[in-house]
Amino acid sequence: MDQSTKSRLASRMQLLKGEGAIETFAKAKNLELQGRKIIHLEIGEPDFVTPDHIVAAGVEALQQGRTRYTPAPGITELRKAIATEVMRSRGIAVSIENVVVVPGAKFILMLTLLALIEPGDEVIIPDPGYPAYSSVVALLGAKPIALPLYEELEFHFDEAELRAAISPRTRMIIINSPQNPTGGVLNKSDLEVVAELAKENDIWVLSDEVYRHIIFDDKFQSISSLPGMQDRTIILDAFSKSYSMTGWRLGYVICAEDLAEAITRLIINSTSCSADFSQYAGIAALTGSQDQVFAMAESFHRRRDLVVSSLNTIPNWKCNTPAGAFYAFPNIKGSGLSSQQMSDYLLDHADIALLPGNGFGANGEGYLRISYATSEPNLRQAMQRIDKAIRSL
């Protein structure tokens, strides 16, 4: 971009970063155009098709003319289905006034922060963590405060460090469990610590629960169900990962009524609503058979075992066992290469696209993010290629 173009943009645009996954995907696609056979382990998207009954509901909705604007917070039938599902899965009382349907979980982040965060506020975010958290916090003139997650603690945080991170300017803590990029899952005592500090210091908790169905050994727990937490928790959830519906752009936020009303006003002034037919597909997703959701989670479980056991045989790499989501986060510090050098090396020499861990925060340096949302044959081949490339380093 030349200087004259750059200067035409608002200064806040300098605060907004791109996303490593999208950039690496574009680079890998370029190599494919040159005839290279890249295995994609960089994109955080289930490789399954959207289950048939959900697609059928979407198609039927289109045929019935569900192609119009809808009410800004979503159609009532979908909001009711979401409220029922959230009451069942989190054990909290939810009415449709607490539910706002949004085009994807990512946009909820922007809307919620716009509604709650003042310039100069501090927001505690996991590091490594989903890159949009720090980008959007910074865009709004607020300060992201990194809370390190430690491999030795199975990518949980240290309680003393969370306490120390809180200041009079702290307005929100963002948690994400199961987590992108580490696959870590917070346990009840972690959630209790966050809850206690949030209540003590009058802090909001944004709980990103988009991977809640993809959890292997534990049962999913939401901080919203701890005593006194519902009113200060914002649950961010979506159909994207659970139902393999990333392109339908359908998510929802569960929060206190005053915040839901503010988010609705932001929707009125931005997207107007979520896609009409997608919302009907969402009803089918929530009210229809959940068999495929469980089958997908089981498949991720098998792939996790395959990937983690292979990664642990690669010289100078070690990988702990992720408890959820569909990412492995191997430690490559023993290789002597940085995260970026290693991911460039593997793309150039093994035709493997994956992400450097430092794109998820400073504490991700020395790690790689491997998405195992691809078939087992692909994963086997990818593991062999990586192994071979590392042995000839």
Ligand SMILES: Cc1ncc(COP(=O)(O)O)c(C=O)c1O
């Ligand atoms: C932690 C986390 N939150 C939110 C999202 C965004 O989800 P959606 O596709 O529904 O916008 C993602 C997508 O990768 C994610 O990893």
